Amino acid sequence: MAFRSDEDKVAYWKENLSLLVKLLIVWFVVSFGAGILFVDVLNQIQFFGFKLGFWFAQQGAIYVFVALIFVYMAKMNALDRKYGVNEE
Template sequence: MKKTDENAKAYWRENVKYLVILLSIWFLVSYGAGILFKDALNEIRLGGFRLGFWFAQQGAIYTFVILIFVYVRLMNKLDKKYGYDE
């Protein structure tokens, strides 16, 4: 196995780790806050709306957009770390 093969495997291992973490956050926000923990979150109000409702309608979308920017930043750092940046 060449050094570049080891480099590529380490790159993908770290990439998959980031994906698992970010997708877990995505799942917790969309399914957890919007469905599972809705009743508990509805006890809290945000801007006049119940927090469970807010997460189901808008909070999840905001979180998804933020996760996209976080993923882009993480991947740019990862590309530079392993020499795949252009």
């Protein structure tokens, strides 16, 4: 379960950090953007009987966070297979 070369190790971590940055940007936009910055605009839209901005601040962000965990898991499993460091 070792990297084939030092270049593979560097490339693996670059791709890993790139994925993390992208997911953190989504996390920030959903939590801070939808829950705080754009709450007034989003509150003009009803979602399941609640104002959308309120819903994102209370529940929507949590659903997105859980989805991000599964996205990260799937992408990292694919990355592990690509570089031959998967546990299977």
